[in-house]
Every structure is written in C-alpha cells, then in structure tokens.
Amino acid sequence: MVKWGVIGVVALFVVVYFGSAFGYRGDCVRAEAGIKAQYKANQSSYDAMWKTFKEMAQVPEMYVADMRKVWDGAIQGRYGAEGSKAVFQFIKEHNPTLDPSLYTRLQSAIEAGRNRFNADQQQLLAKKQAYEVVLEGNRGAVVGMWFGFPKIDLDEYDIVTSDQTAEAFATKKAAEVKLRDE
Template sequence: MKAALITIGVFLLVVVGGGAASYVGAHNKGVSFDNRLAAAWENNENILGQYSLKIQEMAQVPGMYANDLKEVVREAMSGRYGEDGSSAVFQWIQEKNPTVDSTLYVEIQREMKVGRNKFEAAQTQLVDVKRAYKDQLDFFWSGMWLRIAGFPKTDLSKYKIITSEHAQETFETGVDKGVKIN
C-alpha cells in the first residue's frame, strides 16, 4: 500500500511538475515574442528615421553647391572682364567655366537605394517575428498555455508593415499598373 501511494505521489508530482514547466516555458516564450516584436518595430522606426534624415541632409548639399558655384562663376566673370564686362570688339579667349559635378546626385541615389534595402530587410524580419509568434499562438499545446498566461499582451495588429500606395492598390485590385516615373 505504501509503495502504491509513493508511486501515485511521484506520478502526480511528475504530471504537475511537467505541466508547470510547460506553462513556464510557454510564458517565457510569450514574453520573448512580445519583446522581439517591440524591438523589431523600434528598429524599423530607427532605420527609416536614420535613412530619411540622411537623405534630407544629403539633398541640402546640391543647393549649397549650386549657390557656391554661382558665386565662383560671378567672381570669375567679374575678375576676367571687370564690373561692366568686356568692351573689346574681338576676344580670342577660350573660356573654361566651372561645371556642376553629378557625383553628389549619384551619391544620394546610392544612399537611397542602400537605405531602402536596409529597411526592406528590417521589415522582412518583422514579418517573420510576427509569423513565428502567431504560429506559437495557433499551435495546440503552446497556444493553450500562452492563452492561459494572457498572451499576446501586445496588440499584434499594431505591427503593420510600411508599404507604398502602389503596392496597396495592386494587392487590393489584383492588377499591377507598373511604376510610373514622373
């Protein structure tokens, strides 16, 4: 009789212990997913913000360059011909005026491409974290324990993917009209 009670006690201890361990594991998984989603979202905001600021700052440089170039040309012309310009009948001068360097524009385009690619990768990571969390919530065993533990504690619909009007319209209508460059 004593052996039977010990066996039943050990069995109950294993079942309760296993259930508790399963619950704790599911709870920890839920906490981890909530934190990963929030961190991925914050990282997406950081990447987009840094990318946008970088482009805005780089876009100011051509304007500054153009103003400086105008000043250089103005000074070169007044230095070459004087305040009133040249009054000679014939001039045998080969002029070499400063040119606008397109390197700045190419660099801005490159930075835009790099920024978009980096943001796309971060968005893809966010989609994957959200999918993995939904999987765990939908699985029978982990989903049961996660729901008992009150997960998800964050609103998953908050973590939307940033997209374009073109992409949204294409997916709504099922027709891709192509990208129009004005």
C-alpha cells in the same frame, strides 16, 4: 506503496506541466519584446534613411550656390564689375561645372537605404510569424489563455508600405512604373 507511486506520478506530471507552461510564457515574453524592439529599430532605420536623403539632397543646392559665387568672382575678376563689353570674345573660357556624381551618390544612398529598410521590415515579419506559430502551437492553445497571451496587438506592429503597394494588393493589379511624365 501503490498510493505513493500514484501520487509521485501525478506530482511529476504537475511539475512537467507547469515547467512547460512557464517555458511557454518565457517564449511569448521574448517574442513580444523582440517584435516591439524590431518595430522601434525599423522606425529608427526609416528616420535615418530619410534624414540621409534630405541632407544629401541639400548638397547640390549648396554646390550650385557656391558655384555661383565662384562664377561671379571669376567673371568679375576677368572683366570687372560691368562684365565684358566686347562684341566678340575669342577667349577659351574654363567655367566651373556641376558635378553629376553628386546625383549618382544620392541615387546610391537611396537604393542602399531602401534595401536596408526592406531587410528590417522582413525581420519584423519573421518575428511576428515566429510568435504566431508559438501562439497557435499545441502549448499555445491552452497555456496561452492561462497567461493571457498575446498581450500585444500584432496589427499595431505592421510593416510600413506605400499607397501604391496597398492599392496593387487590394486590386490585384500593378501599373507600370513611369519615370517621366511625357
């Protein structure tokens, strides 16, 4: 009777261990899939942000070209193909103007795009951190090696940053931001 009791306890421990091990494996698989998906989402977000900037930046150029056509038409309509030959012209002219709100909207789009991308980057970092905690946790020390985790190189899923940021963190110094070269 005692023999069957010992076998039952050992069997229970084996079942619990393997259940825990497979639970850990599932955690690792979910974490790696989440990191890969977030990295792809960040690429998509970054691409959409830059396409928006480039497309919006074309608008003022198109606007100026269209305004030139309007100005040329207005001048020729008023004064003919040769323009005005008058030495003095005391006519109050209403010429079209370039709308500065185009630039304000572009600035807003840049800021919003950068903020959205920064949030995506922080989400990737949070997923990597959570996975590293799973890998380094108590179950991860033994079971991780058993299942061969991590299966991805976490360094391949790093955030996107600028040369200026990399240099500032390497040198521990940051220069002031100059908006104009004077």
